[in-house]
Amino acid sequence: MREAVRRTLPVIVVVAALLGVWYAAAIIVDAPQGALAQLRPLLPAPQQVALALLSGILQPPNSPRSLIYHAAVTASSAAVGFALAFALGIGLAIAIVNVRALDRSLMPWIIASQTVPALAVAPMVVVVLGNIGLTGLIPKALIAAWLSFFPIVTSMVTGLRSPERIQLDLLRTYSAGSWDVFAQLRWPASMSFLFPGMKVAATLAVVGAIVAELPTGAQAGLGARLLAASYYGQTLQLWAALVMASLLAVVVVGVVDGARGVLVRVRGGRL
Amino acid sequence: MLRAIADLERPTGGTLVVNGMTPELARRQRAYGYVFQAPALYPWRNVERNVMLPLEIMGLPRAERRERTQRNLQLVGLSDVARRFPWQLSGGMQQRVSIARALSFEPSLLLMDEPFGALDEITRDGLNVHLHELWRTTGMTTVFVTHSIPEAVYLSTRIVVISPRPGRIVDVIDCDLGAERPLEIRDTPAFAAIGSRVRHALHGGTPHA
Amino acid sequence: MRAAAAPIAFGLIVLGLWQAACMAFQIPRILLPPPTAIAAAFGANLPLLGADFVQTVVRSVLPGFAIGSAAGFIVGLAVDASPFLRRGVLPVASLAGALPIVGIAPIMVMWFGFDWQSKAAVAAVMTFFPMLVNTVAGLEAPGAMERDLLRSYSASPRQTLEKLRLPAALPYVFTALKLNTTLALIGAIVAEFFGTPTVGMGFRISTEAARLDLDVVWAETFVAAITGSALFFGLAYLERIVTFWRPAFQTGTAKEL
Secondary structure, eight states: OHHHHHHHHHHHHHHHHHHHHHHHHHHHHHGGGTGGGOSSOSSOOHHHHHHHHHHHHHSOTTSTTOHHHHHHHHHHHHHHHHHHHHHHHHHHHHHHHHOHHHHHHHHHHHHHHTTSOHHHHHHHHHHHHHHTTOOTHHHHHHHHHHHHHHHHHHHHHHHHTOSOHHHHHHHHHTTOOHHHIIIIIIHHHHHHHHHHHHHHHHHHHHHHHHHHTTTTTOSSSHHHHHHHHHHHTOHHHHHHHHHHHHHHHHHHHHHHHHHHHHHHHHHTSOO | OHHHHTTSSOOSSSOOOBTTBOHHHHHHTTOEEEEOSSOOOOTTSOHHHHHHHHHHHHTOOHHHHHHHHHHHHHHTTOGGGTTSOGGGBOHHHHHHHHHHHHHHTOOSEEEEESTTTTSOHHHHHHHHHHHHHHHHHHOOEEEEEOSOHHHHHHHOSEEEEEOSSSOOEEEEEEOOOOSOOOGGGGGSHHHHHHHHHHHHHHHHHSOOO | OHHHHHHHHHHHHHHHHHHHHHHHTTOOTTTOOOHHHHHHHHHHTHHHHHHHHIIIIIIIIHHHHHHHHHHHHHHHHHHHTOHHHHHHHHHHHHHHHHSOGGGGHHHHHHHHOSSHHHHHHHHHHHHHHHHHHHHHHHHHOSOHHHHHHHHHTTOOHHHHIIIIIHHHHHHHHHHHHHHHHHHHHHHHHHHHHTOOOSOSHHHHHHHHHHTTOHHHHHHHHHHHHHHHHHHHHHHHHHHHHHTTTSGGGOOOOOBOO
């Protein structure tokens, strides 16, 4: 109990302090234009954002003003993208660890691929795919996949390579085949490395899905909502959409953490 | 108990007097040097600068720092590697650097916490002889913690045997093997007698499981 | 150099296949231009690319990267001074780093205008959190033994910071710096999707993509990739020099004297 208090109290204090500073700043910044009563404040106060957020959530789910609807659209592209990245990433990691040639020729390119700002290429990907008839979810999922691919591959490769020499030697004394080495040792050992990578990948998938919605004036999704609000000067809705996007990221991380918790319990308390 | 002397831990009861002062005062006055189980050298400093570390903290002038460092490196026989970095040295050499560092500000008391425990027996024997020579040269009071009975008997003038949990002093044995101690002394009957006394005290301290 | 042979060979093979496929299958230029077309577009548009580069990289990315990283480091030092603050700020900062920070771009535009300042602001915010988290982690890295050593010398907190914790924190700081090059670049470019004067890499990419002038888009992407790589590897090189003592970089072997 004391430990729980010790860990959460500082966070609560810091968050409360930040909210306080935000509130004070809002009053100061908006004062010339008539404080907090206006519709398009330069810096909305926390409660204004909270109200706008609530109003956005409570809209009927198929209305274009419903934040839930937009969040769902973004989440679906992010989820598909993440799934793609996961499948591809794990598969590639296994291949890299098992085939030396792939490791030497492919890994540097995978690392280099991250220096290409994938988000910068988003407009092109969307447009190109649109031209061959692939619109909507697929281009967004592809961009989300490209972004979240890297953390999964690198964390999985590190994890698959993590077993110590003596553990590998032990299996050799059992004449274990490479499948056994993989299934009994490398795969379980990689889990503790994979999950932090998946957390990063999940948040990147959300970011990718959002940014992919920007270039072609998409109608649905949180990125589209951000763009529209920015275009029409709807400050409060802009902030509300941003908070919604953040909530989505938190939920997504929570899902990955939940999965990790299940696995930890199955494994008996430790990954 | 070693950590309590060093003021790295607080005793729960009783008093401790170090050189006529409390442990904390002794620490502030830098009255002792401490050698840990691991060398604890800073990898971004070369050997010379590692030995200089306490002198920098004490604020000694540069010339004196260099002079003392060179002197102490010579004492442990590592003048040749002054410019190398810790990871370029073997475990035994690193531990010697750590000893030189502990000696560099010329404390009146040397505290050593199982300094040779992580090393192999051959290196350990060499370092034991080395330490003994060092002690004869400097005459510094040394408190040495070890789990090895032969090491304790070889190095000490007085052995304090402490039982395992709870740690209580079981016996204090005077070890009068003389100042000259070549390694062969370990084969003498006097050595064995003291050793078996220590062993007896250790086993007598706890009931056999 | 030998380590570079395999990936370079692989890359060249891919390039060759790409060129051949484009020519053999008559892949429409709209879908995937051959490498030669991209090179041509690169050459033809050099002044434009140069102007965009200056606007985005020189005016937005570099200042944003510098400000965000410096701020993250300084706040990290401040947070480190109090265990209470550390316990409170670290979870909040880690969470903030996971959020889609690029989303603040429209707000930054609203506050700082259309020009490079808003883009630099986005880059700064994006680079702030990783640096903060890593600085605090790095300052905490030294183990109990190293700290006991300094305690036995009766070293002041400032001396401990200067002689032990700052050097020990450097590897973490460099990790964050390397990550931040990518983040700053992405932040600035994506921020330009939200509104910018008629120059800048993000602006060029989104407008040329909409006009299906994909050669220019590919050329800009190429410049972005080169910039990102150059910054990243430049920092990696610097890291190797400054933190030469890390186990990962060691080549010396132990010899018994």
